[in-house]
Amino acid sequence: MAMKIGEKPFFDRVDDALDDTFMRQSMANAQDGLRGKKIAATEGDEAIGDWEDWRSAGEEIRRHTLENLDYYLEQLSENFAKRGGHVFFAETAEEANAYIQQVAKKKNAKNATKAKSMVTEEIGLNEALADVGCQVHETDLAEYILQAEEGDRPSHIVVPSLHKNKSQIRDTLKEKAGYSGTDQPEELTAFARSQLRDVFMNADIGITGCNFGVAETGSVSLVTNEGNANMVTSYPETQISVMGMERLVPTWEDLDVMVNLLSRSAVGQKITTYVTNVTPEVGPQSVDGPKDFHLVIVDGGRSKALGTEFQSALHCIRCAACVNVCPVYRHIGGHAYGSIYQGPIGAVLSPILGGYEEYGELPYASSLCAACTEACPVKIPLHEQLIRHRQIYVEEGYADKSEQAAMTAFGIGASTPSLFKIATKGAPTFAKPFVQEGSISNGPGPMKLWTKIREFPAPGKENFRKWFKEHKKGDSRNE
Amino acid sequence: MSKGTIHNRDKFLSHIADRLGRERKTDVSRPDWEYQPQWAVYQEKTSDELCALFNENSEEKGTLVLETTMDQLAETVEYVMKTYGGSPMVATDDGRFAEFGLTDVFDENDVHIWDAELGERNIEKAKQANIGFLFSDVSLAESGTIAQFNDRNIARSVSLLPTTYAAIIPRSTIVPRMTQVTARIHKQVEEGENISPYINFITGPSNSADIEMNMVVGVHGPVKAVHIVILDA
Numbered sequence: 001m002a003m004k005i006g007e008k009p010f011f012d013r014v015d016d017a018l019d020d021t022f023m024r025q026s027m028a029n030a031q032d033g034l035r036g037k038k039i040a041a042t043e044g045d046e047a048i049g050d051w052e053d054w055r056s057a058g059e060e061i062r063r064h065t066l067e068n069l070d071y072y073l074e075q076l077s078e079n080f081a082k083r084g085g086h087v088f089f090a091e092t093a094e095e096a097n098a099y100i101q102q103v104a105k106k107k108n109a110k111n112a113t114k115a116k117s118m119v120t121e122e123i124g125l126n127e128a129l130a131d132v133g134c135q136v137h138e139t140d141l142a143e144y145i146l147q148a149e150e151g152d153r154p155s156h157i158v159v160p161s162l163h164k165n166k167s168q169i170r171d172t173l174k175e176k177a178g179y180s181g182t183d184q185p186e187e188l189t190a191f192a193r194s195q196l197r198d199v200f201m202n203a204d205i206g207i208t209g210c211n212f213g214v215a216e217t218g219s220v221s222l223v224t225n226e227g228n229a230n231m232v233t234s235y236p237e238t239q240i241s242v243m244g245m246e247r248l249v250p251t252w253e254d255l256d257v258m259v260n261l262l263s264r265s266a267v268g269q270k271i272t273t274y275v276t277n278v279t280p281e282v283g284p285q286s287v288d289g290p291k292d293f294h295l296v297i298v299d300g301g302r303s304k305a306l307g308t309e310f311q312s313a314l315h316c317i318r319c320a321a322c323v324n325v326c327p328v329y330r331h332i333g334g335h336a337y338g339s340i341y342q343g344p345i346g347a348v349l350s351p352i353l354g355g356y357e358e359y360g361e362l363p364y365a366s367s368l369c370a371a372c373t374e375a376c377p378v379k380i381p382l383h384e385q386l387i388r389h390r391q392i393y394v395e396e397g398y399a400d401k402s403e404q405a406a407m408t409a410f411g412i413g414a415s416t417p418s419l420f421k422i423a424t425k426g427a428p429t430f431a432k433p434f435v436q437e438g439s440i441s442n443g444p445g446p447m448k449l450w451t452k453i454r455e456f457p458a459p460g461k462e463n464f465r466k467w468f469k470e471h472k473k474g475d476s477r478n479e
Numbered sequence: 480m481s482k483g484t485i486h487n488r489d490k491f492l493s494h495i496a497d498r499l500g501r502e503r504k505t506d507v508s509r510p511d512w513e514y515q516p517q518w519a520v521y522q523e524k525t526s527d528e529l530c531a532l533f534n535e536n537s538e539e540k541g542t543l544v545l546e547t548t549m550d551q552l553a554e555t556v557e558y559v560m561k562t563y564g565g566s567p568m569v570a571t572d573d574g575r576f577a578e579f580g581l582t583d584v585f586d587e588n589d590v591h592i593w594d595a596e597l598g599e600r601n602i603e604k605a606k607q608a609n610i611g612f613l614f615s616d617v618s619l620a621e622s623g624t625i626a627q628f629n630d631r632n633i634a635r636s637v638s639l640l641p642t643t644y645a646a647i648i649p650r651s652t653i654v655p656r657m658t659q660v661t662a663r664i665h666k667q668v669e670e671g672e673n674i675s676p677y678i679n680f681i682t683g684p685s686n687s688a689d690i691e692m693n694m695v696v697g698v699h700g701p702v703k704a705v706h707i708v709i710l711d712a
Contacts, residue, residue, distance in 0.1 A: 026691065033692050047621070049516045057514035064510060070492040071504040081483030083673075089491035099486070141698060142689035159689055166691050185690040189698055196699065201602070216668050219678075227685035227700025230639050233677075235602070245495075250509050252661040252668070256517060259657065267688075270536070270622040271657065274700070275680035280483070282673055286631035287598050289676060299491065306498035 002093060002124025003354055005153045005338050010361040017336040023155075023163045027333045030162050034324040037268025038375075045270075048260075058261045059379040061254045062315035066246060069306070072215040073297065076248055079218030085280035085293040089245075096298050097128035100240055103294060104134045107238055109204035113196075115222065115229040116140035117209025118157060118318060119244045119298055121340045122353070125207070136207065137199050139228040144192050145169050148176045155334025156342065157320040158266050163333055196228075206236035206290065210243035211317070212258055213295075216251045219279040220295065223262055225269075229276045239278070239290035245297050246314040258317060261377040265319035301353040309388055313348045315378045320345075322372035322382055328365045337362055344372035344382045351389055360398045363389035521620060521655035529620040533653050534708060537623030540683030541696055542704040548711050553584045556612070556645075559705050560588055563643040564609030569593065569601075571613045572632035579647065579712070585612075595631045602636055611641035611701075615648045617663070621656040624682040625706070628675035635677050643703040644681070649712035 006013060017023065042051045065072055077087040090096035104112070112129060114120065114136050126136040126147075138147040142161035146152040149172045154160030161169070166183040173179035173191060181187040208229060212221040220241045222229040233239055249255050263269045280293045305311050323329050323343030334342040339350040339359060347366060350359035363386040366372075372382040393399055496503040521529065534544045547555040560568065570576060570585060572593045585592065590612065591604040605611060613633070615625035625646045629635045638644045654660070657680065664674055685700030696702065 030692055047520060049519055053514050053516040057512060057516060060512050060514055067499070068504055068507045069499070070495040071507040073495070074488070074492055074505075077485050077488055081485050083676075084483045086483060087485045087488070089485075089487040091487075091491060091494070095487075139699065140689070141687045145689070159692070161689055162692075166693075169690060185693040185695050188690055189687060189695040193698055197606075200699070201606075216665070217674050219674070225685065226687045226698035227639060228698070230635060230679070231699050234635055234639065245491075252664040253658075254509075256657045256661040260517070271619070271624055271680060271682055273540075273682050273685055275657075277678040277680075279674060279676050279678075281630075281676035284595070284631060286629075286634065286676070287595060287601055288634055288636045289631075297491075299494075303495055303498045306495060307500050 002127070003122045003340050003350070004358065005335055005340060008338075010336075010338060013336040013338055014332050014365075017332040020163075020333070022165055023333045024331060026162060026165065027330055030156070030159065031324050031330050034267065034320075038265055038321060038324065039268075041264040041268040041270060042377075045264075054257070054261060055377055055379050057257050058317075058377050059315065061249060061257060062317075062378045063312070065249060065254075066306070066311060066314055069246065072248055072250055073245065075215040075250075076213045076218055077295070077297070079216065080280060080295050081218070083218060083280035083282050085218065085295055088294065088296045089299075090296055091299045093123035093298070093300050096123050096242065096296050096300075097125060099296060100125060100242075100294075101128055101132045103238065103240060104129055104205060105132050107204055107292075109134045109238070111199070111203045112136045112205035112207050113139050113200055113203040113228075113232045113236065114143075114207040115209070115224065115232045116143050116160070117207070117242060118154075118340060119209050119300075120207060120242050121154065122300060123242070123298060125242065134205070137196070137203065139196055139200065139226075139232060140224075141189060141192055141226060144196070145172065148172050150176070153335065154340050157318050157323060157345075163335065200228075200231040201235050203232075203236045205238045205240060206232040206234075208232055208239070208241045210241050210247050210295075211262065212255055213243055213248035214252055214255050214277070215248055217279055219277050221255055221259070222274070222276040222278070223259060223272050224276065225267075225273040227274060230274060233276065233278050233290065234288040237290060238292045238294070240294045240296060241278075242296045242298060245299050245302055262317050262319050265321040265375075265377040305352045310348070310352055310385055312380050313345070313352060313385060315380055316345050316349070317378060318345075319377060321375040321377060325371040325375045327367055327369060327371070332365065337365065344386065345380070348380075348382055348385045348389065351393075356389075356393055356396065356398050360389070360393040363387075363393065517656070517658040520658070524620070524655065526650070526653070529653050529655065530650050530708065530710070532620040533618055533623055533648075534706075535623070536621065537683065537704075537706045540623055540704075542623060542683040542706050544706045544708060546708050546710055549579070549709060552647075552707070552709055553580055555707055556581060556584050556647075557588070559645050559707065560584075560610065563645070563703065563705065566609070567591065567604065567607045568610045568612065569605045569608045569637050569641060570611070571634055571637045573614055575614050575647075576612070579709075593632065593634045593637060595634075601634065602640070605634075605636040605640040608641035610643045610645055611637040611639075612645050612647065613637050615646045615652055615706075617660045618648050618653045619656050619660070619680070620653055622682055623706070624657070624680050626657075626660050627677075627679045627681070629677035629679055630675055635679060638679070638681055639700050642701060643705060644701045645705040645707060648706050648708045650708060650710050651712060
């Protein structure tokens with residue numbers, strides 16, 4: 001339930017999304033805005049030198065860290081515990097939740113504040129804590145809005161409430177939180193600020209995710225804009241940080257590179273307003289710091305990617321740059337993916353974490369234009385991994401016969417590396433008969449639903465050429 | 480902090496090593512990275528240019544920048560007090576305020592100096608405060624960011640809870656970017672020193688663009704920010 005959004009089948013969700021004109025327009029606006037800002041702060045910012053060098057630096061750090069993950073996790077946990085923190089390694093969401101429930105019960109905790117965290121969404125922590133009588137208050141503005149709506153879920157990794165307009169937000173806060181103002185964002189935000197101030201101060205537990213753990217010191221680094229991560233880590237007596245097991249860097253020097261890649265790729269900022277780094281306190285305690293600090297490190301299916309062609313998907317730093325350039329996300333929005341992880345990275349990660357039965361169709365939510373791969377700040381070959389997922393989906397018999405034929409023709413059903421190459425090379429050729437003025441108008445098989453969208457872009461020739469060059473490089477590395 | 484504990488580690492890490500197709504690793508050297516673009520950024524800039532960049536980038540984030548000199552610092556601080564609502568005010572417990580000659584202006588204007596021994600009362604004071612005064616330990620030209628190595632005396636609440644934070648920035652603290660700060664922390668670790676429990680990078684007032692991508696300033700942290708840059712310090 002936690003990672004999953006909604007109960008409808010994938011293509012029904014897509015249909016729903018296509019009917020939602022406000023949502024589609026706001027996705028388009030947000031993509032254009034975020035993409036423009038990102039370009040200005042990356043390729044467009046001469047002061048930082050060649051952005052490609054930064055991407056290569058990021059890839060290098062992430063690859064080395066993942067290849068030596070056991071070593072760096074040991075170092076992180078050792079240093080965290082050496083300073084008095086408690087580390088719990090959880091193979092599953094259930095184990096993570098059970099541990100956190102136990103902490104909450106021991107503290108007799110009734111209220112917790114939480115800074116935005118995808119991994120806690122993934123494990124369903126709010127529900128788990130509610131089960132032991134501890135209410136979790138979301139404090140990120142977007143998550144606060146979604147929580148007020150009761151049952152609404154994130155539609156974007158970085159801006160979770162993207163699918164809601166200001167009037168809807170006003171109505172929700174009126175109905176659920178006693179708000180009586182206008183739909184001006186300033187007024188709505190001021191309301192959230194005033195509502196949450198005391199909540200921050202009175203919480204028994206502060207919960208955060210972890211953008212990056214720093215192995216050499218056992219630190220948790222949080223990258224935010226609103227100041228809520230500082231509030232959540234300052235006033236409750238107990239802090240619990242939940243971390244996907246791959247989210248760490250060896251040293252502070254590496255943290256510098258990753259924070260730069262994340263801030264610029266996610267929101268086009270040179271640095272976010274807050275980069276908050278918390279390490280268990282040694283010596284006499286601060287009055288505005290946790291007395292008890294827990295770090296919960298979650299596998300949750302991530303280890304299934306280790307040692308496979310999907311290992312580099314774990315390099316992801318959750319910037320959503322791939323989401324912001326994806327033509328399919330633009331049209332169907334976040335909820336259609338049925339996972340809290342949307343867009344190209346969601347379509348790669350969700351089947352790994354949640355299995356092909358539940359998420360095997362998501363890799364079809366792509367035109368294979370490779371814009372995602374080009375946008376990724378740590379150079380994850382996302383579209384290659386999408387193709388590989390499709391291949392496995394067909395090979396392992398999840399697709400029915402007619403789908404298999406269409407998917408094979410779509411360039412995804414090949415079963416050997418050489419056929420795979422030909423198939424991917426053929427994608428634009430295959431789509432050609434359906435292309436009119438650069439858009440696919442009446443595609444076959446799985447494309448039929450997508451091509452209801454009039455602007456659905458054809459796999460770009462230029463992008464494809466670039467991609468193919470990269471792809472060949474990738475092959476020579478592997479051979 | 481109580482004595483630390485670690486649960487379920489061996490099984491978890493052995494599983495990772497299995498998946499990676501090898502034995503557990505107990506010694507790994509971090510390689511000399513092939514790509515290190517961070518070191519080149521603003522290396523050619525003079526101290527004056529870095530200061531100008533720091534100011535420009537602070538202003539871009541909506542932070543008021545006031546340039547001053549050591550002999551006019553107290554006067555500048557008083558101006559900030561008057562402009563941003565005056566009492567109640569708080570400041571971190573930082574010997575530099577006395578070194579920089581601000582003791583009198585703080586006393587005269589009834590600024591509450593954080594006192595770890597007073598416990599929770601400090602937080603109440605910071606919550607009520609119009610302005611929180613603090614020093615930037617390192618200041619980043621690239622983004623107009625202040626970095627603070629916080630602890631129980633140089634408390635985080637001072638930059639977080641008041642409506643406005645006012646940071647004192649000796650020009651000598653300005654460096655090109657985060658790279659220089661993290662290198663310093665990394666060196667500290669290599670020399671076996673304990674790092675500060677709370678290392679904060681703050682760039683202007685808190686903000687959010689979560690509602691229809693409209694930028695709103697002043698969410699959970701301060702609504703306004705002032706950088707007082709001391710040109711001859």
